[in-house]
Amino acid sequence: MDDKPVAAQNGEVGKIAERVEILGVSMANLRQLLLQRLGIPERYRAEQIFRWLYAKQAISFGEMTDLPKSFIPKLEETFEIGRVILQHESLSVDGTRKFLFELSDGRSIETVLIPSEMRDAFGKARRRTLCVSTQVGCPLDCKFCATASMKLKRNLTTAEILLQILEVERLAKEDITNLVFMGMGEPLLNCDNVVEALRIITDPLTELVGKKRITISTSGLPDEIKRLANEGLDVKLALSLHATTNALRTTLMPINKRHPLEEVLSAMEEYYNATHIPITYEYILFDGLNDSEADIKRLAKITRRVPSKVNVIPFHPIDFTAPEGIAATLHAPSAAAFNSFIQRLKEAGVQVMVRSSSGKDIEAACGQLALAHADPAVLQANQKAIYSIRV
Numbered sequence: 001m002d003d004k005p006v007a008a009q010n011g012e013v014g015k016i017a018e019r020v021e022i023l024g025v026s027m028a029n030l031r032q033l034l035l036q037r038l039g040i041p042e043r044y045r046a047e048q049i050f051r052w053l054y055a056k057q058a059i060s061f062g063e064m065t066d067l068p069k070s071f072i073p074k075l076e077e078t079f080e081i082g083r084v085i086l087q088h089e090s091l092s093v094d095g096t097r098k099f100l101f102e103l104s105d106g107r108s109i110e111t112v113l114i115p116s117e118m119r120d121a122f123g124k125a126r127r128r129t130l131c132v133s134t135q136v137g138c139p140l141d142c143k144f145c146a147t148a149s150m151k152l153k154r155n156l157t158t159a160e161i162l163l164q165i166l167e168v169e170r171l172a173k174e175d176i177t178n179l180v181f182m183g184m185g186e187p188l189l190n191c192d193n194v195v196e197a198l199r200i201i202t203d204p205l206t207e208l209v210g211k212k213r214i215t216i217s218t219s220g221l222p223d224e225i226k227r228l229a230n231e232g233l234d235v236k237l238a239l240s241l242h243a244t245t246n247a248l249r250t251t252l253m254p255i256n257k258r259h260p261l262e263e264v265l266s267a268m269e270e271y272y273n274a275t276h277i278p279i280t281y282e283y284i285l286f287d288g289l290n291d292s293e294a295d296i297k298r299l300a301k302i303t304r305r306v307p308s309k310v311n312v313i314p315f316h317p318i319d320f321t322a323p324e325g326i327a328a329t330l331h332a333p334s335a336a337a338f339n340s341f342i343q344r345l346k347e348a349g350v351q352v353m354v355r356s357s358s359g360k361d362i363e364a365a366c367g368q369l370a371l372a373h374a375d376p377a378v379l380q381a382n383q384k385a386i387y388s389i390r391v
């Protein structure tokens, strides 16, 4: 068992007054707390509480009707069940929903629910993918990303990562089928809390999302990639590649200066060798910047190192963040240029997927999360979404 104190694992915001934030506490630590603070030794009591919190999504201990009545006041004295508050919600013309949540310290994050186009017999989306945030803002300054304009405010606690799933399932009244850690922040800069959240999400007792349906997206932090390879979590890993030379990648993603391509690609190879899960390379296509014949050759060479595929994404505008320098010069290719790139990449033997631009009209697409709707002026100006409600 991890012997760090529970409050430390959850971060300073996770502990409110003298009570412990119970969301994000691992099964092992919950058992320890129940024993130490409430004198409850039975494992099955911890499992009951775990099921209530995640599978049945209780928001109060009073709802846990199969626990002895005498436990409830003790649980209420010892633990807190956190919430995030919905501040604003937007619905895209393509069905994507963007949620702006307020955290307990008043800061905000965005979470995006993307329904697949495939429908079942009842007209319900077959896949409902949630894009979760792991930090408030991000320190990495990728030039194509709106979140970078916020800088880093802080890491999310394990509870705050989990709460995005729980609150969206409550609001949407449907289960999330797939999870992508591609919202605000670099997940591997908040590795402890992300790993802890993943352990809870993939615990069968929580009935949340299976490991095969979870993808972590990283800008490429070699040490953390290697750590993740050995955690036994077996989730999919995607690398934000976006360039095939160190010179261009450093211009677009300054982190590449500290961790150049060769170092990052070796770490991805190590991840594959440890997990045997094919790698995904994310490749945002910029007009005239990373779409040459030479790029295709280098990209094909990279993908031959281990089984992998390339997700090609058209660049999404971030004008609403008033970009400067190279960020202001980035443009999406024309539809014809985009399709030609895809075709040539396939001809080079690369397995290619085209990532859709779901939620582009509500600034919910890849690279567009920047709390635009926390600002009432932006909110009022937003006429594009089907609805845009300040709660």
Ligand code: SF4
Pocket (backbone or CB within 6 Å): 138, 139, 140, 141, 142, 145, 146, 147, 148, 183, 184, 185, 186, 219, 367
């Ligand atoms: S792309 Fe990801 S890592 Fe880069 S600044 Fe944006 S949130 Fe951070």
